[in-house]
């Protein structure tokens with residue numbers, strides 16, 4: 001929807017042009033600048049996308065000032081309280097909440113695809129026992145493309161749907177295989193009588209020689225964390241999936257690119273970094289020393305799990321996870337958790353500090369999630385993998401939205417070139 005126009009005038013030449021302002025249903029409007037190069041010979045310069053909307057989307061909305069997050073219009077708080085991860089997956093991918101029948105069909109479709117090809121399982125033997133699970137995850141997910149030649153026509157809606165079911169179903173199985181490989185334990189096959197998160201915990205923690213009962217409190221906690229991590233509009237990994245997918249690359253390659261982007265500590269890798277940081281801080285007495293380091297421009301140390309490009313208020317996901325920590329730790333009989341106590345104290349001290357107040361730096365989703373992962377037995381090295389499993393749903397939704405848009409173009413940013421001007425090649429003996 002276009003409501004007003006902007007006039008752009010070159011103050012040097014006096015040349016004028018108009019740019020359309022487009023408004024969405026919520027949030028700031030955008031200035032459409034696609035005609036700038038043609039009309040003024042200029043490109044927009046916006047490193048880090050500080051002021052650029054990269055696409056139009058109907059999936060997720062964030063109001064960073066108010067601390068609001070909506071999936072397909074529904075507040076995250078309501079979904080966290082009332083929904084389940086697979087229902088949220090259906091909502092994000094299909095746009096509406098499912099009926100009971102649609103949810104049963106979707107759940108069945110996911111469960112039908114949980115196994116991975118046996119030869120894919122053998123890929124893990126090629127990795128060192130100490131390979132980071134994110135490296136294994138991105139490699140093996142990209143390799144899925146080698147197994148499904150008959151259903152990878154990205155222009156065929158049914159093929160896209162089968163891909164969506166396959167990747168959502170198989171990513172926990174691949175993650176569990178990576179975990180078992182690191183431990184040197186036998187791989188545990190998926191169990192389709194269990195729900196999504198209970199099956200994941202079973203594949204992680206069961207061993208073939210004795211029965212293993214999944215703890216329902218842990219499965220429920222994981223399901224809630226997965227709901228909170230399922231999507232977050234055009235973040236770095238989702239934008240990576242869109243960019244890779246915009247070339248027409250197969251969707252497994254695009255998801256694998258997203259997994260690699262998520263791994264960085266400024267993004268999904270922060271959950272692993274938060275626990276490492278809390279362990280490094282050790283006790284409450286050390287907090288001021290680390291706060292001082294975070295404020296020191298000459299020290300690369302940052303308070304991990306703090307700050308966000310979009311939220312300039314408490315991340316609503318962090319509010320939910322902090323409350324959840326109290327409940328889950330109590331239910332698991334682990335209320336006396338020194339790292340959680342330390343995190344609460346760190347938050348309290350930071351939020352009163354002028355540096356954090358001025359810059360509007362609040363705890364983000366990663367600040368407390370590791371406490372829960374640890375409490376349910378997930379090791380630190382697997383935290384970002386957990387994030388990737390949940391975010392796969394968002395990546396799929398965004399890839400689908402982009403590919404089914406007939407106006408889609410390859411993503412191809414431009415640059416401000418500051419290298420040497422044209423010069424001649426110099427023979428090696430004359431240099």
Ligand code: CMC
Pocket residue numbers: 235265266267268269270294295301302303304305306307308309310359361364365366
């Ligand atoms: N600790 C100390 N100072 C910080 C922090 C922090 N965690 N985050 C931002 N700042 C400072 C930064 O130094 C800068 O100060 P100044 O204006 O004096 O130069 C100011 O706050 C603005 O920061 P920025 O780096 O320009 O902001 P950004 O929007 O480019 O970066 C961020 C956002 C999330 C990368 C950053 O806040 C950060 O590195 N946080 C720690 C890592 C983290 O928790 N990442 C998870 C993000 S949420 C989940 C996800 O996306 O996966």
